[in-house]
Amino acid sequence: MSEMLLMKGNEAMAEAALRAGGEGYFAYPITPQSEVAEYMAREAPKHGTVFLQAESELAAINMLYGAAAAGFKVWTSSSSPGISLMQEGISYIAGAMLPCVIVNVNRGGPGLGTIQPSQGDYFQTVKGGGHGDYRLITLAPSTVQEIVDYMGLAFDLAWKYRNPAMILMDGALGQMMEKVQFKPYTDPGRDISWATRGKSEDRESNFITSLFIKPEEMEQVNLQLQRTYREIEKNEVRYDTYETDDADLVLVAYGLSARIASKVMHILRNKGLKVGLVKPISLWPYPYKVLNELADRVKGFFVMELNAGQMVEDVRLGVNGKKEVGFYGRMGGMIYSPEEVSEKVEAFARKIGM
Amino acid sequence: MGITVSLENMEKIYERPKTLKKAVMHYCPGCGHGVAHRLVMEIVEELGIQENIIGVAPVGCSVFAYYYMDIDMQEAAHGRACAVATGIKRMMPDHYVFTYQGDGDLAAIGTNETIHACNRGENITIVFINNAIYGMTGGQMAPTTLLGQPATTCPMGREQVANGYPIRMSELVAQLPGTIYVERVAVNTPARVRKAKKALTKAFKSQELKKGTSFVEILSNCPSNWKMTPVDSNKWLDENMLPYYPLGLYKDEISGE
Ligand SMILES: Cc1ncc(C[n+]2csc(CCOP(=O)(O)OP(=O)(O)O)c2C)c(N)n1
Ligand code: SF4
Ligand SMILES: [Mg+2]
Numbered sequence: 001m002s003e004m005l006l007m008k009g010n011e012a013m014a015e016a017a018l019r020a021g022g023e024g025y026f027a028y029p030i031t032p033q034s035e036v037a038e039y040m041a042r043e044a045p046k047h048g049t050v051f052l053q054a055e056s057e058l059a060a061i062n063m064l065y066g067a068a069a070a071g072f073k074v075w076t077s078s079s080s081p082g083i084s085l086m087q088e089g090i091s092y093i094a095g096a097m098l099p100c101v102i103v104n105v106n107r108g109g110p111g112l113g114t115i116q117p118s119q120g121d122y123f124q125t126v127k128g129g130g131h132g133d134y135r136l137i138t139l140a141p142s143t144v145q146e147i148v149d150y151m152g153l154a155f156d157l158a159w160k161y162r163n164p165a166m167i168l169m170d171g172a173l174g175q176m177m178e179k180v181q182f183k184p185y186t187d188p189g190r191d192i193s194w195a196t197r198g199k200s201e202d203r204e205s206n207f208i209t210s211l212f213i214k215p216e217e218m219e220q221v222n223l224q225l226q227r228t229y230r231e232i233e234k235n236e237v238r239y240d241t242y243e244t245d246d247a248d249l250v251l252v253a254y255g256l257s258a259r260i261a262s263k264v265m266h267i268l269r270n271k272g273l274k275v276g277l278v279k280p281i282s283l284w285p286y287p288y289k290v291l292n293e294l295a296d297r298v299k300g301f302f303v304m305e306l307n308a309g310q311m312v313e314d315v316r317l318g319v320n321g322k323k324e325v326g327f328y329g330r331m332g333g334m335i336y337s338p339e340e341v342s343e344k345v346e347a348f349a350r351k352i353g354m
Numbered sequence: 355m356g357i358t359v360s361l362e363n364m365e366k367i368y369e370r371p372k373t374l375k376k377a378v379m380h381y382c383p384g385c386g387h388g389v390a391h392r393l394v395m396e397i398v399e400e401l402g403i404q405e406n407i408i409g410v411a412p413v414g415c416s417v418f419a420y421y422y423m424d425i426d427m428q429e430a431a432h433g434r435a436c437a438v439a440t441g442i443k444r445m446m447p448d449h450y451v452f453t454y455q456g457d458g459d460l461a462a463i464g465t466n467e468t469i470h471a472c473n474r475g476e477n478i479t480i481v482f483i484n485n486a487i488y489g490m491t492g493g494q495m496a497p498t499t500l501l502g503q504p505a506t507t508c509p510m511g512r513e514q515v516a517n518g519y520p521i522r523m524s525e526l527v528a529q530l531p532g533t534i535y536v537e538r539v540a541v542n543t544p545a546r547v548r549k550a551k552k553a554l555t556k557a558f559k560s561q562e563l564k565k566g567t568s569f570v571e572i573l574s575n576c577p578s579n580w581k582m583t584p585v586d587s588n589k590w591l592d593e594n595m596l597p598y599y600p601l602g603l604y605k606d607e608i609s610g611e
Contacts, residue, residue, distance in 0.1 A: 024445055050444045054437070055470035062434035062467070066441025069428045070408065074445075092431050196426035196442070198405045198449055205375075207420035209411075209429035 002182050009144045010077075010174040013103060013167075014039040016151035017075055020185045022101075024050035024074040026063035030082045031115040032171035033105035037077075050074075057082040061089030061102075068098040069208040071195025073155060073187075077103035079171070080121055081112060083129075090164060091130030094225070095210030099158035099190075101151070102136075103167040105174040108333035116333025117171035119255060122310035125168050126284040133222055135229050137165040137236065138283040140254040144178035150281075152185045157236060159190050161228050168283060170306065172256050172335065238281035239290060243269070247276030249349055250294055252303045252315050254280045256335070261304055263338035264345060273349055283311070291318030300352045302326040302345050306335065324352050371399040375424045384584020386574030387416050389541045390483055393551045394454065395423055397558050407450040408442050410435045412464075414456035415489040433464025436471035439478045450561050452479040457498040458488045461523050465497075468527070475532030475566035479557045482523060482569065485576040486595060493579030497521045500594055505579075520598060524571045528604035534566035536604040540573035540596070542588040553603075560608045568608075573599055 007015070014036045017025065025040045037053060044051035050067075054060035060076050067074040078086065083104045093100060104125065108118035125138050137157050139150040150167055158165040199205045212218040242262060244250055249268075253261035258279040268275040278294070280287050291301070300323050303312040312327045319325055326348035330336045370376070373395040381387045398404055404425055411419040413432035420427035430438040435453035443451040453460075460468050460482050471478065487505060488494040495505040495512055498520050502511040512520070528536040535557050539550035550572055557568035573595050575587035582590060 024441075026441060026444075052440070052444055055466060058434070059437040059440075059467055059470065062431060062437035063441030063444070065430070065434075066410070066428060066438035067445045068441075069438075070442050070445050072445045074441075088431055089434070096429075196408045196428055197446070198407060199424065199426045200405050205420070205424050205426055207427045207429065209420065211417060211429055 002184065004179050004181050006177055007144060007180050008035060008175065008177050009147050009169070010035040010105065011039045012144050012180050013077070013147045013151060014043065016148040016182065017101070018043060018047050018049065019182055020152035020155050021073055021187050022049060022075050022155070023072045024067045025076065026052050026054050026060045026067070026074070027076045027078060028054050028057045028060050028082060030079045032107055032117070033077055033079050033103070033174050036103070057085040058089065061086035061093070064100050065089055065093055065096070065098060068093065068100040069096065069196055071192030071197055073159070073190070075101035075103070077105065079105045079107045080109050080118070083121065083124070087130040090136070091132055091134060092210050093164045094130070094134035094136070095132060096208050097162040098164065098208065099162050101154045101158055101165050101167065103169070106168060106170040108331065114333040115171065117256060117306065117335065118331070118333055119170055119257060119306040119310070120331065121168065122283065122305070122307060125166055126286070134225065135163070135284055137161070137163055137232060138168050139165065140168050140281060140283050141173060142255050142258040142279065144173065144176065144180045147173065148180050148182060156188055160188070161232055163228060163232070168255070170256050233285040236282055237285045237287050237289070239287040240279045240281065241290065242277040242279070244276035244278065244294060246274055248274040248299045248354055249276070249345070250298050250301050251275060251277045251345070252280070252291070252301055252311070253277070253305065254283060254311065257304050257306055260336060260338055260341065264304070264341045267338055267342045268345060273346070273354065275345070286314045286318070288314070288318035291315060292320060292322070295319045295322035298323065299354055300324045300326065300348065302328070302348055304336065304341050305329045307331060371396045373399045373404050373424050375422055377421055379422055380418065381415065382578045384575065384577045384587065386485065386541045386572070387483060389547060390481065390572050390574065391419065391422050393547070393554055394452070394481060396551065397555050398425060401558060403450050407452070408446070410439045410442070410451070410453040412453070412455040412459035413490070414459050416454055416456065416483065417490065419454055433459050433462070434467055435459065436464065436467040436476070436480065440471055440476050443476055443478050447477065447564070450479070450558060452481060452558070454481045455483065456489065457482070457484045457486065457496045461521050462497040469530065472527045472567045472569065473530045473532045477561055477564050477566065479561060479568045479570070481554065482571045483574050484523070484571055484599065485574045486520070487576045487579045489576045489579055500598055503594070522599060524569065524604045527569050532566050533569055533605055534563070534607040535560050535568040538571040538573065538599060538601050538604065540591065540601055542573070542575060542591045556608065563608060565607070573601070
């Protein structure tokens with residue numbers, strides 16, 4: 001096994017991308033993830049990979065489009081306002097079926113908001129954001145180790161399905177220091193026969209576009225995208241469960257909230273309440289099935305998010321009315337304490353007759 | 355009853371370059387886009403760089419450039435061609451990379467990307483088709499629309515107080531230290547077409563020097579949205595565009611290299 005290091009989330013992310021063979025990184029600085037670009041400015045030249053500070057997130061995402069369409073393994077990172085600015089490009093990238101990785105280190109909004117951590121961009125990430133019927137493969141780490149592990153995974157999934165992948169995390173994860181281990185990474189191999197690297201004599205010209213002016217063609221492209229999405233939904237659902245075997249009540253939380261949720265779970269278990277936890281890792285495709293199955297044997301679900309209640313809608317879709325779903329959230333960069341949430345969960349447990 | 359012409363004893367002196375696909379262009383009759391496409395593709399053939407070049411198409415009438423240019427191409431979002439080209443060139447510094455953009459694309463929605471690519475001295479060629487109008491969307495005012503020139507969004511003619519001044523991009527980018535070659539040409543007469551080709555050739559060849567951005571502005575017509583015959587539009591270009599957009603070399607840091 002490789003050595004154990006102590007690293008800040010944002011820097012570990014950059015290091016992981018370099019170790020996963022990321023060939024180019026284009027970005028514009030924004031708190032709370034500017035360390036990523038700073039790290040890349042220092043380290044990219046040593047790896048012979050490209051780093052460019054773009055003039056805006058709009059430019060960064062379009063540089064990514066150009067580089068990805070030329071068949072390179074490229075990525076960018078930003079935080080909420082910057083990710084909003086990238087939405088046009090993300091839609092084009094999805095429409096043109098280009099693989100790349102985009103990291104959103106989520107901060108509080110709306111608007112310029114606050115630089116403190118938030119999970120307020122869940123809807124934007126998994127329900128759309130940009131225009132048109134597209135999906136982003138979305139992975140949500142909850143530790144610095146997971147940031148590192150999911151970086152390589154995000155690249156691999158993006159390339160396997162020729163679809164953009166997003167790592168959605170929050171400012172706290174980006175800023176915290178934790179121990180981390182870089183597992184050896186092997187690229188599963190990438191087909192770039194479709195990419196624009198110069199037309200050789202033996203093939204037709206390659207062109208990358210998301211424009212299909214005839215509705216008949218545009219429909220076919222959409223149908224192909226949808227087939228890819230069904231395939232991803234079949235193969236790539238990821239989640240962790242904790243103490244759900246005997247649970248009467250299941251907490252559902254991702255990212256930073258999942259860490260707090262595990263504390264909540266222990267507090268309540270000590271008080272005699274049988275509480276378990278489901279931590280979705282892939283936010284799209286979403287682990288609806290496990291929730292639906294659990295709904296047959298638990299008494300209720302409780303969702304905690306650092307927003308006004310976004311993922312809770314997916315939990316309700318999974319539970320499908322079989323059981324009650326409670327919710328508690330904080331917004332604007334405020335983070336709940338485990339004790340604070342425990343009280344809310346206890347009240348909910350009483351309400352559903354536990 | 356047609357006339358039968360024998361091809362015997364005839365010498366072929368003009369034909370479609372190998373780098374242009376055998377496709378009928380969708381451009382309106384007399385439109386300068388077709389001429390500009392052909393010039394760029396003749397240069398690709400003459401320089402022998404078909405295997406080594408990537409083009410970026412804009413959003414505008416030339417959005418389908420990849421249906422005609424037989425090279426690897428990417429279609430960029432409206433205005434983002436220079437950022438897309440930057441991404442390509444940074445990954446493949448030894449390939450030729452160019453953008454082909456209209457005035458709305460390059461000088462309105464994409465001005466930021468244009469200026470910063472030029473200012474970084476991205477080693478790309480920017481082919482800028484200035485037809486003083488939004489062709490594709492049906493003749494709305496462009497940033498380059500002349501004062502007094504009517505467009506669907508300024509039907510009484512562009513008026514400075516409401517709409518500001520037409521923007522002179524060649525003059526603007528020539529100021530930036532990142533550009534090494536900037537020339538404004540036109541394609542409304544055969545002699546000017548030949549001159550345009552010379553400028554474009556220099557611009558593309560300059561990429562070999564890896565010293566900065568080359569920018570060729572091509573004054574072109576839009577008979578359909580100017581609501582003129584092609585012949586009248588070529589005259590209108592002479593009388594109205596040339597005084598405001600003088601042809602010529604604005605920067606040359608490559609000759610003698
Ligand atoms: C984001 C966005 N806004 C607006 C449009 C609509 N649109 C398409 S082409 C165009 C203007 C094209 O004009 P120009 O760049 O001058 O090219 P031309 O057609 O004249 O060659 C506009 C406004 C778009 N496609 N995308
Ligand atoms: S609308 Fe104007 S620019 Fe577009 S093809 Fe027709 S003449 Fe050319
Ligand atoms: Mg135009």
